[in-house]
Structures are given as C-alpha cells and as structure tokens.
Amino acid sequence: MSLGLEEGARLVDRALVRRKVDLPALRTAHARRARCHGAALAGRLLHLAEGGARSQAERRAHRLVRRAGLRGWRADVEIDLPGYGRAVGDMVFDAERVIVEVDGWAYHRDLRAFLVDGPRQSALVAAGWVVLRTHWYELHEQPDAFLRTLRRILASRTPSR
Known part of the structure; x- marks a missing residue:
C-alpha cells in the first residue's frame, strides 16, 4: 500500500507537528532504507519537510x-x-x-x-x-x-x- 505524495505529506506533517519524530531521525531512517520500495517518495517528502515548514x-x-x-x-x-x-x-x-x-x-x-x-x-x-x-x-x-x-x-x- 502506498500513501502517495499528498497523504504522505499529511502523515509527515502530523508526526512533525506532534513531535513524534524529528527531521534528523527521518533522514537517518531514509538513508538506511535508500534502496527500498518507497524510498523515492520518502525522499520527496523529506525535501518538502526540510524547507522549514511543518505543514x-x-x-x-x-x-x-x-x-x-x-x-x-x-x-x-x-x-x-x-x-x-x-x-x-x-x-x-x-x-x-x-x-x-x-x-x-x-x-x-x-x-x-x-x-x-x-x-x-x-x-x-x-x-x-x-x-x-x-x-x-x-x-x-x-x-x-x-x-x-x-x-x-x-x-x-x-x-x-
């Protein structure tokens, strides 16, 4: 199952706003799984989140x-x-x-x-x-x-x- 960019962004937004995770932890997890299914989408989501915005x-x-x-x-x-x-x-x-x-x-x-x-x-x-x-x-x-x-x-x- 894939959330897609929009639903994935909502999920990441909620996790960041509620401080369930932070960007360094997301970067580390992404680097560990860079070759896995969904890594390209995760990279796009990280790029969006790293722009200084939380939503x-x-x-x-x-x-x-x-x-x-x-x-x-x-x-x-x-x-x-x-x-x-x-x-x-x-x-x-x-x-x-x-x-x-x-x-x-x-x-x-x-x-x-x-x-x-x-x-x-x-x-x-x-x-x-x-x-x-x-x-x-x-x-x-x-x-x-x-x-x-x-x-x-x-x-x-x-x-x-």
Missing part, C-alpha cells in the same frame, strides 16, 4: 511570500518570551517584529493547541510583536488578500532608516 499550509505560505518578493523572514524561529518561555514563530520577520502564524487543521483542532495559542499570542504581543494569523483556506482561496495584509503590516513596522 502543507506553511509550505504554501512560504511559496506565496517568496513569489511576492518579500525578504527578511525565517521559518520556525524560537523566541524567548519573558514570563512565558519559548515560542516558535512559523514565519518571523525579525526587523519588523512581525510573526505570521499559519493555523493548520491538523494541529489547531485539539483542546491543547487551543489553550496554548491564546496565552502564547498574548506573550508575543506584550513583547512587542505583531502576530498575523492565516490559514489554509485564505492561502489557497484568497492569497492576494493575505499578501496585501502582510505587506501593509510590514510597511507599518519597517524601521526608520
């Missing part, structure tokens, strides 16, 4: 932002927040102190994620960050609206030179 929605956001020519961002950045601890921003524009959070269904549909997201966003805002939330539907059905909003926020936060 299909994040990969879509990365592509949109790159194609729009927006620069100065990093993926999956850890931020230490006073009084809160560590948070990971999906896409972080350091100079502007803007974080794009890509809400995916696989991660954001359980109670734990719901209970963590609010206090985390409040801690980011208290530390001076602007958080732009987006989701799969907007990235696929309204990408221009997402990019307009992101550009507007970045322009309003661009440091004076």
Whole structure:
C-alpha cells in the first residue's frame, strides 16, 4: 500500500507537528532504507519537510511570500518570551517584529493547541510583536488578500532608516 505524495505529506506533517519524530531521525531512517520500495517518495517528502515548514499550509505560505518578493523572514524561529518561555514563530520577520502564524487543521483542532495559542499570542504581543494569523483556506482561496495584509503590516513596522 502506498500513501502517495499528498497523504504522505499529511502523515509527515502530523508526526512533525506532534513531535513524534524529528527531521534528523527521518533522514537517518531514509538513508538506511535508500534502496527500498518507497524510498523515492520518502525522499520527496523529506525535501518538502526540510524547507522549514511543518505543514502543507506553511509550505504554501512560504511559496506565496517568496513569489511576492518579500525578504527578511525565517521559518520556525524560537523566541524567548519573558514570563512565558519559548515560542516558535512559523514565519518571523525579525526587523519588523512581525510573526505570521499559519493555523493548520491538523494541529489547531485539539483542546491543547487551543489553550496554548491564546496565552502564547498574548506573550508575543506584550513583547512587542505583531502576530498575523492565516490559514489554509485564505492561502489557497484568497492569497492576494493575505499578501496585501502582510505587506501593509510590514510597511507599518519597517524601521526608520
């Protein structure tokens, strides 16, 4: 039985988001089984995952932002927040102190994620960050609206030179 690229990507996304496995472990397992059935597909899935995105929605956001020519961002950045601890921003524009959070269904549909997201966003805002939330539907059905909003926020936060 083969999952195919799309279902395989969903499976890898869920495993990474839920921290059931990490990329080094996947690379090691892939290298050990490089000649086995399914290794080519596994290699493609690893390539997708290594792009700094943990979900299909994040990969879509990365592509949109790159194609729009927006620069100065990093993926999956850890931020230490006073009084809160560590948070990971999906896409972080350091100079502007803007974080794009890509809400995916696989991660954001359980109670734990719901209970963590609010206090985390409040801690980011208290530390001076602007958080732009987006989701799969907007990235696929309204990408221009997402990019307009992101550009507007970045322009309003661009440091004076």
